[in-house]
Amino acid sequence: xxxxxxxxxxxxxxxxxxxxxxxxxxxxxxxxxxxxxxxxxxxxxxxxxxxxxxxxxxxxxxxxxxxxxx
Numbered sequence: 001x002x003x004x005x006x007x008x009x010x011x012x013x014x015x016x017x018x019x020x021x022x023x024x025x026x027x028x029x030x031x032x033x034x035x036x037x038x039x040x041x042x043x044x045x046x047x048x049x050x051x052x053x054x055x056x057x058x059x060x061x062x063x064x065x066x067x068x069x070x
Contacts (some may be wrong), residue, residue: 024063
């Protein structure tokens with residue numbers, strides 16, 4: 001991918017440790033609400049859809065977040 005950056009994020013949702021790999025043009029820390037939005041989305045996936053991993057593509061699949069409960 002051209003000009004993309006990769007970062008690994010870890011956080012806790014409902015006492016479950018989540019590890020996410022993000023590849024995008026901006027790191028989450030450099031986005032105004034990026035990390036908060038990501039956590040809200042993954043929260044819904046874990047709590048309401050009972051998922052333990054997921055893949056979130058965006059920007060025409062040029063960027064993505066791959067996450068799982070560890």
